[in-house]
Amino acid sequence: MLQFENLSADIVRAPVLRNICADLPQGSINAVVGRNGAGKTTLLRAIMGLIKLREGRILFDGCDLAGVPDYGRAKLGIGYAPQERVMFPTLSVEENLRLPCQVAGFSKAQVDERLALTLDVVPQLRDMLPRSGAALSGGQGKMAALGRALMIGSRLVLLDEPFQGLAPALATQYSEALKRLQSRVPELCIVITESNGSLLKDVQDRTLHIERGALLPDAAPISTSSSPFIEAYP
Ligand SMILES: Nc1ncnc2c1ncn2[C@@H]1O[C@H](COP(=O)(O)OP(=O)(O)OP(=O)(O)O)[C@@H](O)[C@H]1O
Ligand SMILES: [Mg+2]
Incomplete structure (x- = not known):
């Protein structure tokens, strides 16, 4: 469903x-x-269309994403929880969750339906709904960011x-939410990044290793030398 061709x-x-090549089903x-x-x-x-490719293509269901503007990703059902979670502080958590769907032009009934699914998958969000987006702890913010990605991400979710930084109890809740999500929406494709693979709690079906911008062949050992990019952009 998501293919990288010599990216x-x-x-x-x-x-x-x-030269990233991969096919995520x-x-x-x-x-x-x-x-x-x-x-x-x-x-x-x-x-997400937020950086320009030098070479290659990203195909989503066989369609080249180059032809889709960045704001069009939401309409394709691609949800994204960035590394730096950003909740609008002047909006409630519920408004933060609803906003991307409203911007994408969903009807009220569609937004309500997405919210019901999101609360089913991440029940911890229920109590947070009336709170200000500014009044969340780091861990709660990660849960809210997951919820916001699920509101839009009916086909593909990028996390x-x-x-990173989740207390052990919250990390367990987070991985349980991902397993619930997989059982509620079995056709969904989910991509999760991590610097420390052991934090993932084996929630993944498959692991791709990336080093210095390239995917390693399956089972290739990960080098212990430091990334030249870190030195180039300290
Ligand atoms: N805005 C930028 N300006 C200059 N270099 C950048 C910029 N963004 C990323 N880079 C460089 O691109 C490389 C890849 O960065 P990227 O943020 O994708 O890494 P990452 O795997 O997500 O790292 P982390 O685990 O720290 O989040 C790094 O060497 C980084 O220094
Ligand atoms: Mg990063």
């Missing part, structure tokens, strides 16, 4: 993604694991380092 991208003329949880600076966030941003 390469630069940031300020330095190669950050190199429907109904799968895919982890992308790599050290800091490996290119995980850049890969997700490329899917950037969701387990």
